[in-house]
Amino acid sequence: MYIKSCGGCILCCSGTLTVEINEHKVHPNNPCPHICESGCGIYDDPLRPAVCGNYGCCWMMNRTLPDWMRPDKVGFLMTEYKEFITLSADYNAKIDGAALLFAIDWCKLKKKTMWYTVKSIGLGEYFRGSIMNHPESVFNHGSMDEIFLPVELHNDK
Numbered sequence: 001m002y003i004k005s006c007g008g009c010i011l012c013c014s015g016t017l018t019v020e021i022n023e024h025k026v027h028p029n030n031p032c033p034h035i036c037e038s039g040c041g042i043y044d045d046p047l048r049p050a051v052c053g054n055y056g057c058c059w060m061m062n063r064t065l066p067d068w069m070r071p072d073k074v075g076f077l078m079t080e081y082k083e084f085i086t087l088s089a090d091y092n093a094k095i096d097g098a099a100l101l102f103a104i105d106w107c108k109l110k111k112k113t114m115w116y117t118v119k120s121i122g123l124g125e126y127f128r129g130s131i132m133n134h135p136e137s138v139f140n141h142g143s144m145d146e147i148f149l150p151v152e153l154h155n156d157k
């Protein structure tokens with residue numbers, strides 16, 4: 001259930017999530033082709049893919065996240081799963097440091113591990129790690145397909 005509306009935020013459509021929309025692969029630097037100046041060009045279309053209508057970021061679904069934490073304002077969005085939360089960043093923008101610390105603290109309060117993904121500018125490779133997996137943390141690197149868990153590859157199939 002959504003508590004807030006997207007407003008002007010289209011970060012989930014901009015390639016921060018890895019998803020397939022009508023046979024178009026959305027991933028970093030490859031946004032959804034339906035993005036337009038007003039947001040989603042097919043938002044009211046009854047044939048809009050289910051993955052679009054079913055997805056809700058943590059900011060939309062939680063009263064405890066303030067308005068200033070809206071994904072397009074902080075440069076990242078969070079997605080909550082049963083056992084963990086993922087942080088997906090806009091790889092071409094700067095992340096708000098205070099918002100990142102707030103997000104880490106918010107995950108601690110929820111007692112959930114936060115998975116993050118960053119892109120190395122020099123190597124062009126993605127690095128993946130976790131916060132709150134004490135005493136062991138996990139760190140992977142490679143392509144998007146190699147580092148993401150299958151549940152995180154949001155598919156409309």
